[in-house]
Structures are given as structure tokens and as C-alpha cells.
Amino acid sequence: MKNRRMKHEGVLHTALTCDDILCNILLRLPPESIPKVIVVSKRWLHLICSSSFRHSYLSRWRVGFNLLGFFVCNSLYLGRPQGGARRPRSEPALPLLSTSRECDDLKFSGILKKLGYFIDSSDGHLLCGRHPKTYFVWNPITKEQYKLPRPRVYFEELCMAFIVEDSPDDDICYRVVRAKCESRFEEINVVTIETFSSKTSTWCYSKLRCSSTISLSPWISGTVIGGVIHWYAAQSNVAIYDPDRHEKHIALVKLPGPFDFDAQVLGESSDGCLQYGWSCKAGLQIWVLEKGLDGYSSLFSTSKQSSLSWILRYKLNFKIMWKKNPSLATKCITRSKETEIMAFSPQKSETVFIRSGSNIFLYNFKNHRMEVIQYQGRGSSILSDFSKVVPYYKRAWPQSVLSGDGNGTT
DSSP: OHHHHHHHHHHHHHHHHOHHHHHHHHTTSOGGGHHHHTTSOHHHHHHHHSHHHHHHHHHHSOOOEEEEEEEEEEGGGTTOOTTOOOOOTTSOSSOEEEOSHHHHHHHTSSTHHHHOEEEEEETTEEEEEETTTEEEEEETTTTEEEEOOOOSSOOSSEEEEEEEEOOSSSSOEEEEEEEEOOSSOSSOOEEEEEEEETTTTEEEEEEEEOSSOOOBOTTOOOEEETTEEEEEETTTEEEEEOTTSSSOBEEEEEOOSOOOOSEEEEEEOTTSOEEEEEEOSSEEEEEEEOOBTTBTGGGGOSSSOOOOOEEEEEEEEHHHHHHTOGGGGGGGOOSSOOOEEEEEETTEEEEEEEEETTEEEEEETTTOOEEEOOOBSOGGGSOTTTEEEEEEEEEOOOOOGGGTOSSOOO
């Protein structure tokens, strides 16, 4: 009996001292267990925080995100023509409303003054710059900025997309896409794009074909879901482009109406679908694009018409919302701006950010409750008419000085 026990303990010790076996065990643990097991030992912490394990784990599980803050984007200064509006010196180029200590550190580090204007973010990484020549990517882990080579092609009006990919290497892997926006809608079924890849460190020029006429909406960053880019397009459409598909094709999907809205947002639902929300003075609606047997692949088929349709998932009346939350009702009284939908919470269909003036709320459709999002920043930095407030997220994953990032465990 004693020998059997000693043999069992020996096998267990061998398993737990072998990195490959330990990795296979840890990969089977759900995301809520990770914060608990990193305190077991320095070895476990180092293993979990490594880039290779993170890549394998994220490929297997859907890990949540931490809200760091909000960027305030003023479209007046994007692609400013000669003689156009100039940003006053009192207004930061990258207004940042902080909701976390990490965001506080970023805000007061001085790095934001070097990056230009906010363009997009992905997995905590920032894409910033000044159209159409200078672009930077900022890494939240290493606290380093990467200056991209100057684009080869000039676009008078454009929209962009930023994709950070999970990589087993220590270096981040990302793509930046610039798409030309045609000012005239005259039987054009081609979209010209330029793509920068961190793997090649070069810009690549290409043209995307569409089965119908297409014109992208300028100065709006694309929504990336599973590596697929979604841009707003003319005539109430969303343009969908998958950079990993061999055929250079861009699909158009008609957005659900009516279109007397004040704000619209795109995002990913908890079941991995494309979801679309719009709001007017009375309330908001959330729609989900249903998937076929092959997902969304039929959208890119040139031989058959896609039969995918939108399904209304949530509908909200703002008056009823405030009545069910009387303690917060006074915060909706503002002369500067009506209540509107602001953004989706990542991978959570039942929650949405709502903005009323300088106040930001998180509303839950299931329990009909809303909470105030407290942030550090000047309320006047949210300009009513031209500003878009964008949530800034980072994937909830531990970091350690043992894994070489130098930031300590979080």
C-alpha cells in the first residue's frame, strides 16, 4: 500500500514538473480559475504569463476583457482639409477618460502627446497618428510605440481598421488596413485598400471587388470580429471584408431599418454573431445577423445570393428605462445632448453603454438595471456634436515580471 502511494506521488510529481504536461492540464481550466492558480508558484505564474501559453489558451477559451477607460474622438480634426477646423491647445489630441489605475498611468505618462489622434484599439493596443502620413502602434505591455512606414498611396478620404492577432511569439502581430472612400457614388464596385502587416513591415496595395455598387463611410474605424472587418457604407449598408480569404471580395449587407436614428454601433454578440444597434430620441433597438450553416461564408459567394437576415433581439424605450432606474433619472437631464446608444460591451449581448451628455451608463437588458460608469476626466472634453466616445479594453490576462514585460503581476 505504501509502495503504491509512493509510486502515485512519483507519477504526480513527474507530471507537475514537466512543462508540457502541466500546460495541457492548465489549458483545461476555465478562465475564472486562472487568477487562482497563478499564485500556486512562480513557475506556474511564469508559465501562464508566457506568450505561447496565452496564445494556446485564447485559441481554446473566450477570455473576458477589462474596461480601462474611454477615448473621446473628435471627427472635426480627422483628415482636416486646408483651412479646416483647428484643435484648440486647451483640448488634448487624445482625450482619455480613465476608469482604472492602468489608464491613469497611461494618461499621465506623456506618451499620448506623442501619438497624435486616436484611430482605433485592439486588445489594449492603440493605433494612433495623423492622416494620411504618420501612424503609430502602442503596446500596453512593453510600453513601446512602433512607427509605421509611410503609406504608399494617398487617399483624400478613408476609413481604417486595426487587427491584433494572437501570436505564440513575444512580439505582437498586427495588421492595419486603410480603405479609400469614394466621394461620388457612381456605379463603383471596387474598394481600393492598403494593408500594413507587422510580419512583413510593408504596405500592400490591393483592390476589393463587390457584387454591387459600394461607397464606404469616411473617418470611421471598422469593427473587427474574429479577424473580419465591418465598415459602414452608403445607402444604409455594412461592408464586410475578410483579409484571410484568398479572393479579394467585399460583401454588402443591408442594415435593418428604420433609419431615423441619431447613433449607430456595431459589435459582437455573446454567441459570436454580428450585432447592430441604433438609437433615436425615443429609444434603441439591437439587431443580430443570423448565421447560416457555413457561418457568414455565403456573404462572400459570388455565385449565389445570401439569404441571411436580421433578427430583432432587444428593444428599449428610454422613458421606461429611466422609470425603472429612478435614482439615476436626474442624470439624464441635459441640455447638450439626448440619450443615445454608445457602444456594446465585448461579447455580452445583454449589456450596452448608453451616453447622456457627459454621463456614461451601462444598461443590462436582462435585469433592466443600469449603473453609472465613474471616470476621471473633464466632462467638457466630451463635445456634443462631433465627438464619439469609444470604450478602451484590454484582455483580462495576468502579466508578470518573470515573463519579461517588466510591469509586475496584475
